[in-house]
Amino acid sequence: MKISDVKFELKRYEYYETFHITGSSRNVAENIEVKVFLDDGTEGIGEASPSYRVNGEIISSLFSLESTVKEMIKGIDVRDYAKVFKIMDGLSKSAPSIKAAIQYATLDALSIEIGLPVYKIFGGSKDTIETDKTISIDTLERMVQKSIETFSQGFHTLKIKVGESLKEDMEKILAISEATKGAEYVIDANQGYSPKEAIQFANFLYENKVNVKIFEQPIIWNDFEGLKFVREASPISIAADESVRTKYDAYRLIKDDCVDFINIKLMKSGISDALAIIEMAKTANVGLMIGCMSESSVGINQSVHIAAGTGAFAHCDLDSHMLIKEEKFRGKFVQKGSTINLL
Numbered sequence: 119m120k121i122s123d124v125k126f127e128l129k130r131y132e133y134y135e136t137f138h139i140t141g142s143s144r145n146v147a148e149n150i151e152v153k154v155f156l157d158d159g160t161e162g163i164g165e166a167s168p169s170y171r172v173n174g175e176i177i178s179s180l181f182s183l184e185s186t187v188k189e190m191i192k193g194i195d196v197r198d199y200a201k202v203f204k205i206m207d208g209l210s211k212s213a214p215s216i217k218a219a220i221q222y223a224t225l226d227a228l229s230i231e232i233g234l235p236v237y238k239i240f241g242g243s244k245d246t247i248e249t250d251k252t253i254s255i256d257t258l259e260r261m262v263q264k265s266i267e268t269f270s271q272g273f274h275t276l277k278i279k280v281g282e283s284l285k286e287d288m289e290k291i292l293a294i295s296e297a298t299k300g301a302e303y304v305i306d307a308n309q310g311y312s313p314k315e316a317i318q319f320a321n322f323l324y325e326n327k328v329n330v331k332i333f334e335q336p337i338i339w340n341d342f343e344g345l346k347f348v349r350e351a352s353p354i355s356i357a358a359d360e361s362v363r364t365k366y367d368a369y370r371l372i373k374d375d376c377v378d379f380i381n382i383k384l385m386k387s388g389i390s391d392a393l394a395i396i397e398m399a400k401t402a403n404v405g406l407m408i409g410c411m412s413e414s415s416v417g418i419n420q421s422v423h424i425a426a427g428t429g430a431f432a433h434c435d436l437d438s439h440m441l442i443k444e445e446k447f448r449g450k451f452v453q454k455g456s457t458i459n460l461l
């Protein structure tokens with residue numbers, strides 16, 4: 119069960135529609151598929167969906183890690199996966215998405231060898247989870263239309279992207295909530311507001327009885343004091359996303375009472391830091407959600423297994439594979455609308 123080889127492969131996926139969030143618009147996702155080979159021919163698969171915006175990752179520099187990673191983990195028995203996790207922790211500052219992919223591919227290989235799905239290795243807390251679906255920034259009319267369509271497809275929770283214009287966002291949210299009565303919303307500003315704007319928006323949502331579960335990353339990532347200020351003044355729950363990448367970020371946010379929720383993404387933290395953040399948040403009674411970057415079904419599969427296995431998340435935002443075109447679905451789960459069943 120020893121690792122004999124590691125391979126990286128570039129994958130390009132087109133979005134069905136332009137994915138527009140505060141400060142970023144994209145039509146293509148460029149991911150790195152990672153394979154970990156064992157000496158008996160078993161292949162474990164993982165996927166990195168790198169982010170320059172959040173992690174500062176650049177595809178070409180990530181590829182230069184292929185031979186380094188291979189040299190570092192070659193010969194390790196996958197049953198001793200903590201050794202691989204520790205080695206990849208050393209790379210986390212420069213390449214958290216690669217850390218996630220290698221850690222998962224190692225577990226995938228172990229899972230095949232021992233005949234136990236990855237979510238069972240993590241405790242098998244749940245065998246079904248629910249995901250939301252994202253409505254990206256667009257005109258009011260198109261966002262309303264998209265929201266109606268998505269809600270009627272069975273997605274009870276809609277994730278609405280805002281943050282580029284407070285006034286327009288207020289109009290959009292009111293129109294969407296009017297058109298999708300009974301739905302619940304996660305609002306994500308992707309750092310777009312000032313602390314005062316964020317508080318104004320949170321109060322507006324509350325006063326207008328918009329059914330908001332979580333208000334995500336209202337302000338710039340590195341303003342922890344600002345986040346605490348917003349959280350204290352906000353009548354709705356505040357989550358950190360871009361503000362939390364490592365377990366050390368989570369520790370500071372929790373210690374200083376900055377948030378109600380933490381949005382864990384494997385692409386920011388890898389599996390090892392995600393597990394540390396889960397335990398910290400549970401201990402401190404801080405809520406948890408799990409999100410994604412631009413993963414295909416291969417990458418979403420990773421988060422699905424962690425989410426089901428740990429059962430730690432009050433909310434799952436695992437929808438990127440539904441937003442991009444893939445030749446073939448390759449997740450080890452079955453999905454019907456918002457419901458994901460593990461295999």
Ligand SMILES: [Mg+2]
Binds near residue numbers: 334335409
């Ligand atoms: Mg977010």
